[in-house]
Amino acid sequence: MADDNFDFYTADRDAVVEQIGTTRLLEIMSQMLLIRNFERRAEGAYQKGHVGGFFHSYMGQEAIQAAAVNAMGCDNWWLTTYRCHALALLLGATPNELMSELFGRANGNAKGRGGSMHFYTDRLLGGFGIVGGQVPVAVGAAFSLKYQKQKGQVAVCFLGDGAIVQGAVHEGFNLASLWDLPCVFVIENNFWGMGTAVKRAVSVNRIAETKAPGYGMKAYTFDGRDFYSCYAGFRQARDEVLETGRPVLIEAVAERYRGHSISDPGAYRNKDDLHELIGKGPLHTMRTELFNRGILDEQTYKAMDKEQRDIVVAAIKHAEESPWPDPIHLEEDVFAP
Numbered sequence: 383m384a385d386d387n388f389d390f391y392t393a394d395r396d397a398v399v400e401q402i403g404t405t406r407l408l409e410i411m412s413q414m415l416l417i418r419n420f421e422r423r424a425e426g427a428y429q430k431g432h433v434g435g436f437f438h439s440y441m442g443q444e445a446i447q448a449a450a451v452n453a454m455g456c457d458n459w460w461l462t463t464y465r466c467h468a469l470a471l472l473l474g475a476t477p478n479e480l481m482s483e484l485f486g487r488a489n490g491n492a493k494g495r496g497g498s499m500h501f502y503t504d505r506l507l508g509g510f511g512i513v514g515g516q517v518p519v520a521v522g523a524a525f526s527l528k529y530q531k532q533k534g535q536v537a538v539c540f541l542g543d544g545a546i547v548q549g550a551v552h553e554g555f556n557l558a559s560l561w562d563l564p565c566v567f568v569i570e571n572n573f574w575g576m577g578t579a580v581k582r583a584v585s586v587n588r589i590a591e592t593k594a595p596g597y598g599m600k601a602y603t604f605d606g607r608d609f610y611s612c613y614a615g616f617r618q619a620r621d622e623v624l625e626t627g628r629p630v631l632i633e634a635v636a637e638r639y640r641g642h643s644i645s646d647p648g649a650y651r652n653k654d655d656l657h658e659l660i661g662k663g664p665l666h667t668m669r670t671e672l673f674n675r676g677i678l679d680e681q682t683y684k685a686m687d688k689e690q691r692d693i694v695v696a697a698i699k700h701a702e703e704s705p706w707p708d709p710i711h712l713e714e715d716v717f718a719p
């Protein structure tokens with residue numbers, strides 16, 4: 383890890399395993415394998431020229447959003463950055479519709495108009511390309527929950543470490559706190575904003591811990607490679623937001639494995655360090671715990687991986703065979719009817 387100086391939230395792992403149960407844990411392992419396979423194969427399709435526009439991989443950060451969705455439940459408002467493939471999958475978008483979207487096809491998740499950065503579901507308000515632009519929208523979603531007296535739901539908003547120095551983020555934090563809104567803000571600190579190291583862009587270490595008090599928010603810092611502690615932490619944060627009606631600020635730390643986007647070879651990173659990190663990443667941590675507890679074995683893990691890979695390969699075939707949008711529809715859906 384680029385900076386070990388974090389005071390991570392710790393969880394009672396036995397309690398987490400017992401709370402989730404073995405069946406669900408294996409399903410979550412499959413979800414993480416689906417995300418990893420989706421990113422790998424979609425990346426390959428991009429390199430073959432089948433996918434256009436931007437493409438930001440979530441590989442290395444899977445445990446964070448897998449834990450968030452499983453701990454807090456789909457039935458919230460969700461918002462994230464352009465690095466949005468995993469969250470859409472976790473919230474129920476199918477690999478077929480997402481792959482078709484990447485391929486720019488008419489049956490894609492956003493009718494082929496959004497591409498990699500703009501995936502949606504009923505509860506996912508987007509994939510945002512403007513750094514920090516999702517934060518004010520999350521505050522609006524949380525405001526609507528409070529205004530309509532919707533109990534039991536929160537607005538969950540992911541942002542990058544690079545976004546924390548963006549003005550709209552602080553306006554959003556201020557309003558969420560001022561108006562007592564049910565927001566869970568999650569800074570995914572992957573140590574880089576494009577090719578700029580976080581230390582060269584953000585004036586403090588331990589971003590959540592240092593920024594949250596300025597808005598009267600409680601802060602948490604999670605080891606974002608560890609599903610189990612993230613799961614326990616997200617549950618606690620959500621319960622707290624529901625009880626107090628106040629926003630919280632979480633920092634989840636995990637390195638991204640790829641460059642900022644597919645066009646970035648990441649030449650500014652030490653390849654040996656990266657290789658070592660990949661060996662200790664979120665899938666490894668998740669799997670090892672299940673192995674050690676006798677919930678999973680190597681052979682079953684390989685079969686699960688193959689099953690998810692086959693789903694993604696089928697999604698690529700589906701996308702290849704899907705129709706292109708007709709230009710006659712270009713101006714539709716621009717304004718609300």
Ligand SMILES: Cc1ncc(C[n+]2csc(CCOP(=O)(O)OP(=O)(O)O)c2C)c(N)n1
Nearest residue numbers: 465511512513542543544545572574575576
């Ligand atoms: C307002 C705005 N400024 C700049 C950019 C260009 N830009 C795109 S991604 C990015 C880095 C963001 O890094 P971070 O928030 O850490 O997220 P990560 O990509 O690491 O997930 C920048 C500067 C943008 N899209 N929007």
